[in-house]
Amino acid sequence: MASIDLDKMLAKIKSTQWALSDIDWDAPGAELITEEQWPKLKDFMADLMWIEHVGARAFAAMAKKAPTDTLREIYTYFHAEEQRHANAEMALMKRWGMLEGDEIPEPNINLRLVIEWLDRYSDEMPVYVLGTVVPMLEIALDGALCTFLLETVKDPVCHQAFEKINDDESRHLGVGFSVMEMQGRGKTFIGATKMLAPLLDPRLMLGIASYVPLLNKMRDNIITMGLPEERLYAAMAKFEKIGGRTEDGRRNPWYQVIRQHAKFVVNRNNRAYHVPVDGMVKLTGLIPRRALPAVPSWVKELTYQPTA
Amino acid sequence: MTTSSASPKKAPRKVATRKRAATAKRPAATKKSALKPASVLIVGAGFAGLGMAIRLKQAGIEDFVILERANAVGGTWRDNQYPGAACDIPSNLYSYSFAPNPSWSRSFSGSQEILDYIHHLVAEFALESHIRFEKNVEDLTFDEKKGMWTATTGKGEQFAGRAAVMAQGPLSNCSFPAITGLEDFKGHKIHSARWDHDYDFSGKKVAVIGTGASGIQIIPELVKQAKHVKVFQRTPGWVMPRPDFATPQWNKKLFEKLPASQQAMRNLLYWTHESMALAVIWNSPLTRIAERVARLHLRRQVKDRWLRRQLTPDFTIGCKRVLVSNDYYPALQKDNAKLITWPIARLSEKGIRTVEGIEHQVDCIVFATGFDVSHSGTPFPVKGRKGRVLGEEWEGGAQAYKSINVSGYPNLYMTFGPNSGPGHNSALVYMESQLDYAVKGVQKILQGDLKMLDVKEAVQRKHNKAMQKRLAKTNWNSGCKSWYLTEDGFNATMYPGFATQYAAQMADFEENDYETA
Numbered sequence: 001m002a003s004i005d006l007d008k009m010l011a012k013i014k015s016t017q018w019a020l021s022d023i024d025w026d027a028p029g030a031e032l033i034t035e036e037q038w039p040k041l042k043d044f045m046a047d048l049m050w051i052e053h054v055g056a057r058a059f060a061a062m063a064k065k066a067p068t069d070t071l072r073e074i075y076t077y078f079h080a081e082e083q084r085h086a087n088a089e090m091a092l093m094k095r096w097g098m099l100e101g102d103e104i105p106e107p108n109i110n111l112r113l114v115i116e117w118l119d120r121y122s123d124e125m126p127v128y129v130l131g132t133v134v135p136m137l138e139i140a141l142d143g144a145l146c147t148f149l150l151e152t153v154k155d156p157v158c159h160q161a162f163e164k165i166n167d168d169e170s171r172h173l174g175v176g177f178s179v180m181e182m183q184g185r186g187k188t189f190i191g192a193t194k195m196l197a198p199l200l201d202p203r204l205m206l207g208i209a210s211y212v213p214l215l216n217k218m219r220d221n222i223i224t225m226g227l228p229e230e231r232l233y234a235a236m237a238k239f240e241k242i243g244g245r246t247e248d249g250r251r252n253p254w255y256q257v258i259r260q261h262a263k264f265v266v267n268r269n270n271r272a273y274h275v276p277v278d279g280m281v282k283l284t285g286l287i288p289r290r291a292l293p294a295v296p297s298w299v300k301e302l303t304y305q306p307t308a
Numbered sequence: 309m310t311t312s313s314a315s316p317k318k319a320p321r322k323v324a325t326r327k328r329a330a331t332a333k334r335p336a337a338t339k340k341s342a343l344k345p346a347s348v349l350i351v352g353a354g355f356a357g358l359g360m361a362i363r364l365k366q367a368g369i370e371d372f373v374i375l376e377r378a379n380a381v382g383g384t385w386r387d388n389q390y391p392g393a394a395c396d397i398p399s400n401l402y403s404y405s406f407a408p409n410p411s412w413s414r415s416f417s418g419s420q421e422i423l424d425y426i427h428h429l430v431a432e433f434a435l436e437s438h439i440r441f442e443k444n445v446e447d448l449t450f451d452e453k454k455g456m457w458t459a460t461t462g463k464g465e466q467f468a469g470r471a472a473v474m475a476q477g478p479l480s481n482c483s484f485p486a487i488t489g490l491e492d493f494k495g496h497k498i499h500s501a502r503w504d505h506d507y508d509f510s511g512k513k514v515a516v517i518g519t520g521a522s523g524i525q526i527i528p529e530l531v532k533q534a535k536h537v538k539v540f541q542r543t544p545g546w547v548m549p550r551p552d553f554a555t556p557q558w559n560k561k562l563f564e565k566l567p568a569s570q571q572a573m574r575n576l577l578y579w580t581h582e583s584m585a586l587a588v589i590w591n592s593p594l595t596r597i598a599e600r601v602a603r604l605h606l607r608r609q610v611k612d613r614w615l616r617r618q619l620t621p622d623f624t625i626g627c628k629r630v631l632v633s634n635d636y637y638p639a640l641q642k643d644n645a646k647l648i649t650w651p652i653a654r655l656s657e658k659g660i661r662t663v664e665g666i667e668h669q670v671d672c673i674v675f676a677t678g679f680d681v682s683h684s685g686t687p688f689p690v691k692g693r694k695g696r697v698l699g700e701e702w703e704g705g706a707q708a709y710k711s712i713n714v715s716g717y718p719n720l721y722m723t724f725g726p727n728s729g730p731g732h733n734s735a736l737v738y739m740e741s742q743l744d745y746a747v748k749g750v751q752k753i754l755q756g757d758l759k760m761l762d763v764k765e766a767v768q769r770k771h772n773k774a775m776q777k778r779l780a781k782t783n784w785n786s787g788c789k790s791w792y793l794t795e796d797g798f799n800a801t802m803y804p805g806f807a808t809q810y811a812a813q814m815a816d817f818e819e820n821d822y823e824t825a
Contacts, residue, residue, distance in 0.1 A: 014653075017653035017654065017661070017663060018665070019653065019661045019665045019666065019667055020665040020666060020667075021661075021667050064622060069789070076651060077651055077663055080650045080651055080662065080663035080664045081663060081664075083650070083664040083665075084663065084664045084665035087664060087665050087666065088665060119613065119614070123617070296613065296614050297612050297613075297614040297615065298614045301664075303666065305666070306665070306666065306667060307658075307659075307666065307667045307668075307669050308666050308667070308668050308669070
């Protein structure tokens with residue numbers, strides 16, 4: 001994947017927009033979801049939808065800190081597109097009878113913590129922090145989760161929706177890796193060290209503390225649903241390969257951090273990592289819901305309705 | 309609306325009717341009157357054109373003709389009659405010092421009252437007989453041999469004058485923005501600068517596109533009337549509180565009986581606004597204070613963190629026009645209003661599709677998207693010496709000498725020409741300097757019986773070099789996209805300094821800067 005022309009990419013993004021109303025959500029095929037599949041799929045879709053939604057919020061934060069006007073506009077579009085994916089996934093859930101009335105699926109406690117962090121601190125983070133985490137999550141979504149979903153679900157409407165979602169995601173990844181390389185370009189040792197300095201920022205520490213158990217929890221959920229573990233390995237390998245395809249990419253210290261972390265996550269045998277993190281999952285599970293503040297209002301923007 | 313220092317309020321049909329009646333009394337332009345050259349031709353009967361006429365009269369020059377494309381005076385204030393339209397500069401400053409009005413009903417008057425003031429100017433200074441309505445100038449050509457400008461209207465009528473004043477206004481043209489699917493939308497479309505007073509908003513779902521000076525005035529009014537209002541915002545602006553009060557009766561009486569007290573008030577307002585230049589034009593510690601005030605205003609009026617984030621600008625205050633409103637933020641939080649910040653993908657038959665995949669279906673779309681501000685052309689062909697065409701010369705960005713003259717176009721004066729826009733003070737303060745400068749030029753032409761008074765090219769070049777150098781240090785050129793700048797980022801709009809500096813620049817008419825014949 002060569003470095004891309006961001007102006008052309010922005011024009012392409014603008015010219016390839018789609019809406020929920022482009023899809024007939026009442027078309028036949030919903031009955032192809034088996035009874036056995038249904039409960040697992042419900043949890044899977046809820047997780048997927050929430051990941052898209054927090055990804056959307058991350059793009060909103062990146063738009064604030066984007067180094068150029070073009071990139072700012074691209075991230076503004078990506079913010080909306082990720083929201084569109086979450087909306088479309090909710091529309092699928094509605095189609096499959098997985099939503100109770102108009103209710104948004106309840107996010108698990110780890111997601112709630114990440115949402116809280118994004119709401120409070122993400123706008124303050126340098127663009128390269130989220131700019132490296134997001135492509136990693138997207139490659140996991142694109143390369144593992146969505147592929148798995150399409151292999152197991154026969155509903156043609158699901159395939160139609162994900163064809164559009166995947167087209168968007170491939171552009172997100174293209175921009176994501178390009179920006180990672182931009183951030184690593186010509187980085188000296190001192191420059192790279194400076195880029196890692198936010199690791200000492202307590203706000204980022206809080207972010208890591210909410211993100212790390214979320215990943216473990218999601219990984220376990222996904223594996224329980226039958227996703228072959230190899231898929232996650234393959235996705236991480238893809239991240240490592242594309243992110244490190246150039247000298248610039250490899251010089252981005254955040255690429256190195258995220259790559260290493262991704263390896264830890266997918267390697268269940270790494271007890272030094274997983275024992276404490278699983279402990280954190282358990283610990284966060286003890287947090288009473290009422291101790292958390294009300295969900296931020298951006299969460300309420302989610303909708304499965306194609307028109308409003 | 310987004311006039312520099314101006315923003316129009318309710319001025320509906322009553323005025324239009326009255327104006328049509330006035331027009332009916334006026335004799336239509338005949339071929340005979342068209343052929344007789346005037347001393348001065350003025351294009352436009354808005355604030356600028358009428359102000360020019362008054363100053364000419366006061367200087368003893370009565371032989372002028374005002375060509376107005378519409379059938380009524382008022383320009384921007386005639387056209388911008390949307391609900392809530394008002395001036396965002398205090399009326400005691402947004403009025404001519406040579407024609408004070410002691411009776412302004414509020415500190416920030418609505419467009420109806422401003423329009424009434426403009427009508428008062430016409431009556432007070434007996435300008436009506438000079439105005440030729442429905443004369444849409446489509447060409448302005450200078451005849452070097454005769455030393456004469458000829459204006460040709462769309463109907464082929466011609467009017468000649470020894471000097472010409474382009475007072476058509478920078479904010480006189482508007483159009484719907486180039487949004488994909490504009491023609492697909494089957495509902496009602498209204499542009500803020502061409503309000504449809506016959507459309508009943510009650511019970512309607514309405515979308516407003518644009519949150520600039522016009523948008524933030526329209527939205528609170530529509531929220532009161534419509535069933536639901538969706539506000540589509542691309543970039544939030546800085547919004548300052550608006551110290552708007554009804555003028556007490558005693559105050560009006562005081563201004564009437566003791567004009568010096570109104571002048572004192574005007575001076576106070578003038579210097580207060582002048583001090584704002586330090587915050588708005590240049591990036592200084594005062595800029596941070598101004599931003600802090602705007603943030604506090606937002607925080608006080610909006611409790612939701614996400615909404616506050618959506619409404620927080622990401623550019624230096626002053627880079628775009630600073631907005632003033634007390635009711636915009638509260639209106640957005642009403643149950644029947646919603647702010648949408650998703651980018652617009654396209655318009656559809658039933659509404660607006662945004663990038664998050666949702667189609668927002670509405671009955672009516674209000675476009676509060678501003679004006680077609682020309683940075684690089686002219687509103688109609690202007691042809692100077694040796695067949696020069698001003699629009700062509702300005703393709704890379706408009707340039708003039710002291711904003712008022714252009715070399716190669718003798719005896720031509722511009723109001724709100726290149727680099728005359730204020731960001732912090734009343735547009736009319738700047739205007740007065742321009743009018744008086746033009747009067748001096750016209751006097752020189754008439755008294756010296758000159759065929760040509762043309763600013764030297766080298767003088768103009770030197771002036772603009774200095775201007776652009778100064779502009780580079782201003783907030784306008786600090787990186788945001790605004791209507792002040794061309795697509796290439798050239799600032800042909802704003803004056804980089806205090807109004808006092810501008811007035812000083814315009815105070816002297818230096819003959820040596822001009823070539824005469």
